[in-house]
Amino acid sequence: xxxxxTIQSFVLHFGEMGSRWGINRTVGQIYALxxxxxxxxxADQIVEALGISRSNVSMSLRELQAWNLVVMKHLPxxxxxxxxxxxxxxxxxRALAEERKKREVDPTLTVLRELLMExxxxxxxxxxxxxxxxxxxxxxxxxxxxxxxKLLDAERLASLLSxxxxxxKLLDAKDRIVSIGRRRKESGxx
Amino acid sequence: xxxxxTIQSFVLHFGEMGSRWGINRTVGQIYALxxxxxxxxxADQIVEALGISRSNVSMSLRELQAWNLVVMKHLPxxxxxxxxxxxxxxxxxRALAEERKKREVDPTLTVLRELLMExxxxxxxxxxxxxxxxxxxxxxxxxxxxxxxKLLDAERLASLLSxxxxxxKLLDAKDRIVSIGRRRKESGxx
DNA sequence: CAGTACTTTCAGGAATTACTGAAACTTCGG
DNA sequence: CCGAAGTTTCAGTAATTCCTGAAAGTACTG
Numbered sequence: 001x002x003x004x005x006t007i008q009s010f011v012l013h014f015g016e017m018g019s020r021w022g023i024n025r026t027v028g029q030i031y032a033l034x035x036x037x038x039x040x041x042x043a044d045q046i047v048e049a050l051g052i053s054r055s056n057v058s059m060s061l062r063e064l065q066a067w068n069l070v071v072m073k074h075l076p077x078x079x080x081x082x083x084x085x086x087x088x089x090x091x092x093x094r095a096l097a098e099e100r101k102k103r104e105v106d107p108t109l110t111v112l113r114e115l116l117m118e119x120x121x122x123x124x125x126x127x128x129x130x131x132x133x134x135x136x137x138x139x140x141x142x143x144x145x146x147x148x149x150k151l152l153d154a155e156r157l158a159s160l161l162s163x164x165x166x167x168x169k170l171l172d173a174k175d176r177i178v179s180i181g182r183r184r185k186e187s188g189x190x
Numbered sequence: 191x192x193x194x195x196t197i198q199s200f201v202l203h204f205g206e207m208g209s210r211w212g213i214n215r216t217v218g219q220i221y222a223l224x225x226x227x228x229x230x231x232x233a234d235q236i237v238e239a240l241g242i243s244r245s246n247v248s249m250s251l252r253e254l255q256a257w258n259l260v261v262m263k264h265l266p267x268x269x270x271x272x273x274x275x276x277x278x279x280x281x282x283x284r285a286l287a288e289e290r291k292k293r294e295v296d297p298t299l300t301v302l303r304e305l306l307m308e309x310x311x312x313x314x315x316x317x318x319x320x321x322x323x324x325x326x327x328x329x330x331x332x333x334x335x336x337x338x339x340k341l342l343d344a345e346r347l348a349s350l351l352s353x354x355x356x357x358x359k360l361l362d363a364k365d366r367i368v369s370i371g372r373r374r375k376e377s378g379x380x
Numbered sequence: 381c382a383g384t385a386c387t388t389t390c391a392g393g394a395a396t397t398a399c400t401g402a403a404a405c406t407t408c409g410g
Numbered sequence: 411c412c413g414a415a416g417t418t419t420c421a422g423t424a425a426t427t428c429c430t431g432a433a434a435g436t437a438c439t440g
Contacts, residue, residue: 009304017294058418138283161335243430
């Protein structure tokens with residue numbers, strides 16, 4: 001590996017973190033390299049930069065494509081595939097969230113649904129099912145929220161984020177307004 | 191392993207998912223078992239239920255404790271340690287989010303900060319640093335939001351979630367109100 | 381302070397996952 | 411249809427991670 005120091009540190013760090021992120025070292029390194037490169041890179045350049053085998057690069061690029069974390073580009077009169085990462089970091093964030101949900105959450109949701117269909121055969125199972133129902137409910141709430149929010153454009157997402165928990169102040173304000181309205185209606189009745 | 195079918199399926203599923211979640215199979219299985227058990231379990235009961243070695247149970251329970259995903263209990267006149275999961279699923283969710291952030295995000299944030307302090311020695315590095323700055327900015331925005339929101343009580347969190355992207359409607363409403371206010375002020379000036 | 385009931389540590393073997401190099405495959409220009 | 415330039419597959423090996431059983435540790439009881 002022969003890279004400028006900043007880039008090298010970043011690439012190595014991503015490689016190490018890779019395992020914690022559910023991708024492997026090579027995939028992490030390649031991603032990092034593409035992310036900080038100003039020009040799209042082809043497989044051989046990656047081999048050169050990271051000092052890993054050609055086939056490993058090939059497989060890792062496939063995996064990155066499966067994650068939608070890299071974009072393939074073609075130069076005129078050049079048959080090689082060149083790769084970059086999406087330039088908008090929010091796009092990257094979205095892609096990551098989407099894939100992780102698909103791999104880490106959806107299968108569990110499916111299993112939970114299946115298990116909740118079964119008829120419990122003992123108190124033990126009845127208790128277990130109640131717990132599963134709780135978990136199912138939570139995951140569903142969170143994923144529904146996520147499905148909803150992921151459709152927002154970058155700008156709104158940013159303003160939502162920067163608002164943080166202050167959202168609840170808005171919520172409280174809304175609740176007050178609603179409850180005033182309700183009180184008016186109710187007081188008219190009896 | 192000799193468990194009622196529903197519980198067994200759930201335990202096995204969690205075991206398999208474990209690897210995708212950055213914990214190992216045994217840890218996943220133990221967690222699942224504790225989660226659906228109505229009574230706190232001691233190490234030997236877990237050994238019995240899952241058919242794994244005593245020492246493996248011991249190590250895995252340690253790991254779960256490090257993740258704050260299990261609670262240790264003691265019965266009167268019994269020296270054994272008994273374990274359960276926090277009963278509130280939101281508590282569990284929080285613990286998970288917190289630990290994952292600590293392991294998967296914070297180290298990267300640190301590295302990014304360090305690398306951004308260095309003086310770039312080439313155009314390549316200058317470009318790379320700009321990208322790192324973008325990534326740093328995004329992570330910081332998201333984690334700031336998270337730090338803010340995690341302080342909410344369960345009820346508010348739930349209402350926030352169920353609101354989903356409708357929050358932006360509130361936001362729009364707020365923007366309108368603010369801009370009306372501004373217009374009034376401004377029109378008073380010239 | 382010895383005995384007991386329980387828990388933890390750790391070295392080494394088992395299982396899993398990642399990486400390589402050779403060979404097979406694809407595609408395109410001539 | 412051949413050869414060149416590039417990509418992918420895959421079997422075998424290397425590296426890592428996981429699990430076990432034996433031994434050591436800890437702490438309470440009488």
